[in-house]
Amino acid sequence: MPPKIAAGSRKATLVCGYGNPGRRDDGLGPALVAGLESGPGRKGRKDVRTEARLQLNIEDSLTVSAFEEVIFVDASKRAKAPFEFRRIRPRTRLAFSTHALSPQSVLALCRELYGRKPEAFLLAIRGYVWDLEEGLTPKAEANLARALKFMAGRLSLAKKS
Amino acid sequence: MGRKITIEPITRIEGHGKVTIHLDDAGKVSQSRFHIVEFRGFEKFIQGRPYWEAPVLVQRLCGICPVSHHLASAKAVDIIVGVGPDGLTATAEKMRRLMHYGQMFQSHALHFFHLVSPDLLFGADADPAIRNIIGVALKHKDLAVQGVLMRKFGQELIEVTAGKKIHGTGAIPGGINKNLSPEERDRFLKGPDPYNADHMVAWAQGALDFFKDYHSKNKAWIDGFADFPSNYLSLVRKDGALDFYHGPLRAVDAQGRKVLPDVDYRDYLDHIGEEVRSWSYMKFPYLKKLGKAEGWYRVGPLARLNTCDFVPTPLAQKEFETFKAYTKGKPNGMSLHSHWARLIELLHAGEVIRDLLKDKDLQGPNLVKKGTKTHNGVGLVEAPRGTLFHHYQVDDNDQITMANLIVSTTNNNEPMNRAVHWVADNVLAGQKEITEGMMNRVEIAIRAYDPCLSCATHALGTMPLEVTLVDDRGKDIDCRRR
Numbered sequence: 057m058p059p060k061i062a063a064g065s066r067k068a069t070l071v072c073g074y075g076n077p078g079r080r081d082d083g084l085g086p087a088l089v090a091g092l093e094s095g096p097g098r099k100g101r102k103d104v105r106t107e108a109r110l111q112l113n114i115e116d117s118l119t120v121s122a123f124e125e126v127i128f129v130d131a132s133k134r135a136k137a138p139f140e141f142r143r144i145r146p147r148t149r150l151a152f153s154t155h156a157l158s159p160q161s162v163l164a165l166c167r168e169l170y171g172r173k174p175e176a177f178l179l180a181i182r183g184y185v186w187d188l189e190e191g192l193t194p195k196a197e198a199n200l201a202r203a204l205k206f207m208a209g210r211l212s213l214a215k216k217s
Numbered sequence: 218m219g220r221k222i223t224i225e226p227i228t229r230i231e232g233h234g235k236v237t238i239h240l241d242d243a244g245k246v247s248q249s250r251f252h253i254v255e256f257r258g259f260e261k262f263i264q265g266r267p268y269w270e271a272p273v274l275v276q277r278l279c280g281i282c283p284v285s286h287h288l289a290s291a292k293a294v295d296i297i298v299g300v301g302p303d304g305l306t307a308t309a310e311k312m313r314r315l316m317h318y319g320q321m322f323q324s325h326a327l328h329f330f331h332l333v334s335p336d337l338l339f340g341a342d343a344d345p346a347i348r349n350i351i352g353v354a355l356k357h358k359d360l361a362v363q364g365v366l367m368r369k370f371g372q373e374l375i376e377v378t379a380g381k382k383i384h385g386t387g388a389i390p391g392g393i394n395k396n397l398s399p400e401e402r403d404r405f406l407k408g409p410d411p412y413n414a415d416h417m418v419a420w421a422q423g424a425l426d427f428f429k430d431y432h433s434k435n436k437a438w439i440d441g442f443a444d445f446p447s448n449y450l451s452l453v454r455k456d457g458a459l460d461f462y463h464g465p466l467r468a469v470d471a472q473g474r475k476v477l478p479d480v481d482y483r484d485y486l487d488h489i490g491e492e493v494r495s496w497s498y499m500k501f502p503y504l505k506k507l508g509k510a511e512g513w514y515r516v517g518p519l520a521r522l523n524t525c526d527f528v529p530t531p532l533a534q535k536e537f538e539t540f541k542a543y544t545k546g547k548p549n550g551m552s553l554h555s556h557w558a559r560l561i562e563l564l565h566a567g568e569v570i571r572d573l574l575k576d577k578d579l580q581g582p583n584l585v586k587k588g589t590k591t592h593n594g595v596g597l598v599e600a601p602r603g604t605l606f607h608h609y610q611v612d613d614n615d616q617i618t619m620a621n622l623i624v625s626t627t628n629n630n631e632p633m634n635r636a637v638h639w640v641a642d643n644v645l646a647g648q649k650e651i652t653e654g655m656m657n658r659v660e661i662a663i664r665a666y667d668p669c670l671s672c673a674t675h676a677l678g679t680m681p682l683e684v685t686l687v688d689d690r691g692k693d694i695d696c697r698r699r
Binding site: 076077078079086108109110113114115117118157161164165168169188189190 | 259262274276277278283327330331350351354355358361362364365366368369372383384
């Protein structure tokens, strides 16, 4: 069922990081979520929800339907370091898909199934290595730190600490 | 002029795959191959780690069915800690079963609604722009909504039994680290409609009825597509029932004769060999008794319904009887009937989940057993895509010194190649132009086996679909990308 978000002074925001922490920098999305959850300013904030996933999938269309704003966080092979932050919109044409969905496809499914169109953004953090091993590379760690600072500011987490 | 057709990668399956089809001067298929283009090296990844880490570590191998690796690994480690495959407490075994059947439910629902229903609803020749889950949502909203909630139901069952959404820790050496609280149970058993086990069973029946109705109107296509004989392998319960978690290993041939008669899976090396071929990173398993040429086999839903004697839940058993009657009790070799089999298993998983949730053993306090350490452990489960083997050897310092994994998709390597070859022979041979519909038929053949190739990494910017035509001198004559 859709999560219940308490009414607050700002719009309900979901930060959804996805990727595989067992494939080096592919774990940047979940790492950012972990960083937000353990960082200052998170406690008591009911208008910000954080979620981590291995992959996005069809049920995420239901999850995002409960929010006014969604920020997807993924590792990127091509983004300009340290990260790129851009608005994304639903995309009904799936150029290519696997068992997982793209964030744009999740938004399209959300729109078609639940009639909701949250404002959505993609935080693409530059990664470098994708081997079967746990732990980010030093360069990805540095990019993550910059992305965390950016997100803390955007969500006004620093002010609440 | 001879031609080579390359389809890379295959859409709507996990990871990178590539198909090459060589046509001779007359336009006939001279060779077809389904390639795996990434070396995974999972066994090396596990070696040197303490054995108790393995059930959590191995989940990194797969983004779509980590629970299968978690449980196959835990079963191997159970043996290493001296508990043995039949030695778990009732609470531990039933919690693991609930986790596993939850995974089977979500995976089968996802495969049908997300990957297969677009092909059925829109046809193999439909524009790729609508032949996907978004297209299903636009045209058949009720079906898509059901798919979302069934997948979510299974995923949340996994979360409460495995303890975490990513890389669960529920199964531990010799047992499980938590039981199911009454509150967690009631969320799935007595949740408001439609989010409860009874409703999930009804929806699973509905999905099956949808497929049967489609089949009745499209028999030539569903029955005739990539129909070929083979052997079939799966575990079965000791009494011959369909089982996804534990039991002896059974193989039958195309006539239904038992060529591997309910053997202990811990002896799998005596019965199964793995052939290496120079052009693929993925091995080709075979039954040693029948040899490399004749011993290849299929695993997965179709294989399981071909090997088992009955299905131990009433609604799925009734459907199983209809399924078996269709081929007069003989094994079913029709590749697209794997969707039919998968939906019978979906219904069965829903019934098992509903019944397990009512079992008070899930609230039991005895979670773990201990025994005397051994140095060798083999674990096996039926993953959604088929039989999954994990085999470890450990030293006196508890470090894994040898790991051998045979994953479901590897078991289905030869059958997928056979299915591709069928399409090449029956759809592509003699054609001068490769259309989207032709390409999609190659993909449909592979998708019937729901393969999971080099999954678990997906960073932005990957996964194009590219088709290249190359002549017999190695020159590209056409290239399409989508």
